[in-house]
Amino acid sequence: MSEVLRLENVTKRYGTLTALDNVNLSLESGRIVGLLGPNGSGKTTLIKILNGLLTPTSGTATICGMKPGVETKKLVAYLPDNVFLNSWMRVRQIVSYFTDFYEDFRPELAYAMLEKLGISPDRRLKTLSKGNKEKVCLILVMSRNARLYVLDEPIAGVDPAARDYVISTIINTYNPQATVLISTHLIADIEQVLDEAIFIHQGHILMQKTVDEIREENGKSVDELFREVFKW
């Protein structure tokens, strides 16, 4: 296994607010990792830094040995926590857009998943329900053959039935050589698929362990441990 992601002493401040404080982190390939923390813990800030959407105040982030930039964007498939597509575009046009810009995009896989969901490629995005828009976003991201998938709250906005679809899509479509980093606070829903869990709180990494280690050492599920650690 090779190292996909490394953060060294990464700090991010917004004025007087410290969102990430001296974070050190390393992720290896072939793993599904949960980035778990309550709201405002720094999950999204960390994810934005990985995607080159924020510049750290200090410290270094590298993906496959490279600082976030054009080359790493070819390797990272990112699902933000909002609908990031042009609403006036047809689904087919969006697929074509991804095909144009991402060399690792697999349009046939995207069309197959859309067909399975019953979403016509000729429909404009604005005519789809919120849930279906989010599914289209997920399908596009997971149709890439990326080295690192970064999914920010992929199940937060969907109903429980749709959550199963989202999770099965992630499991069935990701490149097994890649790493999947899933940020969420809905742990019970994704715990079954996680290899590793990272607890983050107030900009600090509290813990990074495999799910098996957590169960063996604490005698608890990840969800139970999370509730205990972050109890009000």
Next chain:
Amino acid sequence: MVRKLFRHEMAALWRILLPIELILLAISAFVRGFQIFESDHLAYGITFGIAVFVLVMLNLINLVAVVYIAVFRFYRHLFTAEGYLSFTLPITPAQHIFTKASAALLSQLAAVCVTVLSFMIVTAGDVFYEILRVFEYGSGLLQEFTQGHMVWYIVEFAALMLTSYISQILLLYACVCLGQLSRKNRVAMAIVAYFVYTVIVQILSSVLNVAVSISGHEGWFAINSPEELIVFIHGVMIALCVWSLVVSAIYFVISHTIMRKKLNLE
């Protein structure tokens, strides 16, 4: 990659512009056709007047719309939710700015061509020949006045229009980017940045104008013969082109730096 981005950019701009251009040409054809059935009837006069008014307004909208749509597109594509996709494409901020400014420039040229075409349609026939004759007479006078320098003046004027347009678009992009430095009300802050900049430039150019007026016909701006006037006009045109390119570079650097180092999407 830039070519693909440019193609998508043009498609996004012309999705809105194309209907405006088609309506403009259709109304131009309507106005021209209407003239064939000339009548003294009041209803005819009113309808014709309204059609001409709509045509003039549409032409004005056509010329201004490109700038508005280009700036709106710059903001929406990069700094709203769409920015999460735009900035995670394997494309540099410089390529984003370059393709958006190029698409805006090309679309503006196309819009100007459509306005010229609209004018030609409305004046098709004898009127057009009359206008051509007036134009020929005017250009003959200009040729005489400029002592054979007219072609160069036209080239310099065209270059000035292009560089001025580029600098204006890049200025608006830079203001949108400056607005992003604010935590709240980013659009309002972009507008404030534009007005503050405009006021400062107005004050500085007024001071410069006064300085030039005071120096009068002496010093750097001394013009004592028609030959010196011709050289002076060339100098002014070239200096303005260079100035537009210099400020364009500054605006580009501002936008690029903010997009590269200070990006913070909402």
